Amino acid sequence: MYKDFKNHIENKLSILKESKLIIAISGGIDSVVLAKLCQSLELNFALAHCNFNLRAKESDKDEAFVVALAEQLEVEVFVQNFDTLAYADKNKCSIQMAARELRYDWFAELAQQLNYDYILTAHHADDNLETFLINFTRGTGLNGLTGIPMINRNIVRPLLPFSRHQIEAFTQEENITWREDASNASRKYLRNKLRHEVVPVLKQINPNLLDSFQNTLTNLSDTAAIVEESLSAVLKRALVSKDENGNTYRVSEFKKLNNPKAYLFEIFKDYGFTEWNDIVDLLDAQSGKLIQSNSHRLIKHREFLILTGLKDSELSEVRILITEQDSEVEIPSGTLIIQPIESIDSENDNALYIDKEKVSFPLELRLWREGDFFQPLGMNGKKKLSKYLKDEKFSLVEKENTWLLTSNKNVVWVVGKRADDRFKVTKSTHSILKIEFKS
Structure with a gap:
């Protein structure tokens, strides 16, 4: 030996x-x-x-x-x-x-x-x-x-x-x-x-069992390599995005396959799922339908499947206070850069420009919850956050990770999405505050 x-x-x-x-x-x-x-x-x-x-x-x-x-x-x-x-x-x-x-x-x-x-x-x-x-x-x-x-x-x-x-x-x-x-x-x-x-x-x-078994393993390993190659090709077409909120896949790519169940099993087997027929049915289910394991969820959202870990209930209790002296604040989904400016340089969804005199410090960051209202920029009346998220076709995962910036319990900004009209910069504004979200 x-x-x-x-x-x-x-x-x-x-x-x-x-x-x-x-x-x-x-x-x-x-x-x-x-x-x-x-x-x-x-x-x-x-x-x-x-x-x-x-x-x-x-x-x-x-x-x-x-x-x-x-x-x-x-x-x-x-x-x-x-x-x-x-x-x-x-x-x-x-x-x-x-x-x-x-x-x-x-x-x-x-x-x-x-x-x-x-x-x-x-x-x-x-x-x-x-x-x-x-x-x-x-x-x-x-x-x-x-x-x-x-x-x-x-x-x-x-x-x-x-x-x-x-x-x-x-x-x-x-x-x-x-x-x-x-x-x-x-x-x-x-x-x-x-x-x-x-x-x-x-x-x-079979006295030569171990030799026969080794030959079987070799054949199975060769087959596994072929499966892996085919799986990689499907994943390359199906995977839309992968970030901290989960993975998003195109339903259409799975429905093109002769045996979608086999591919769904190989892709999602390590996430605790067991009801594979239910997961196949998810391909034709209504938007919002989900399958849950002990650790993950697979959610049908329009023409996509979204894989995400189970939501951390502790996040719903997170409150982050922003003082007037803060210039940078870490939040679970990214970073807020806060700075006073003389004039608005460029506008995008990730940058908020507000009249500093219209807010009261400390500002507060928290996840949205049922019952929240805001006045979307450009509108005269208020709108429920739940209605806004539905109209914007947010997925369940996007909804769960929607953060609000508030002042005296009033929504100032749906972070990275929509500002509130009540705090906008006008011709009479003397002090502009820029708050930029970076993921």
Whole structure:
């Protein structure tokens, strides 16, 4: 296995040879073998061990084993203790998910602080097969069936081409010791169920299962590349804009496709949506119809779909005061530049010119709400903000992000849209104030 591992590193992962590495090590057979192999190639690495405090004294014995191994290998070791149960309870997630989040967050922090280039994990070919089966049984798209990536940003998995059988045989040949986690034998978790009950049956049916599986992954990855190319072409035509308020897509581009559902799934699958037939129906729905996940909304607005995160309710309570001394004020959607001027230089929607003597400081910035009125510039009577936004055909997202500049609770400006006639500059104005909005 030494020779195969060396060839693999030189042919596929030569980036590791001149890099500073962290090996994520539990003390189990896979990560211990990875550490031994990396030492054989004289790679520059340290060990990082997580003590999740889930197995009482056994967790502490794992930690002691890793510390001793580091001394034997003559490498640096980092150890972090976690209260995994408390984290899982606080974040309402499973113990497995809690451990995963804690582990990878710490590895990332460690790598950044100490300038390590890559984090190595000991996932191997059997892990890859189990992950494929987990995704398959839960339901997934093509990306969920292409396996664990060998390189994912700064996470590298050098043992991915090697089987569990090869790793076990290597430990016997080299007389390597490791720590056995008793929970690996439990059928409580889905991965263990597949490992002990399903995969052995598949290997009986096909003794060359892992080789066949690797061929399947290669074919699926090739297909995924074709899908990605087609998806990119559709996105290039469909995406109208992308900003802090969300992404806007042309409905017409999706309706041209033979299978819009497939494209909608690939584009929006990472935003928590599950009802894909409802999303397809959104293409022909009335303006204002929306589909909501736990984190995002997809809104039909006229001939567009708008993807946006769920509105932050705290923004509705934001009040920003502008004093007479302020010259620049940050607001959630941009910046206001405030300055006195002698005369109006140029007019545009993003610049407001008002008679300074007609307003009272401090001015206030807030989001619009039902019941607001203003007198649009050039009109004699008042108009409801809700009616103005409807007449201007604002989308739901645009409405939610409409800010007002007010003086004594009177609207001075629908920011970046329309000024109020009551505060306009006239021939009798002695002091002009310019307020410019920059996004």
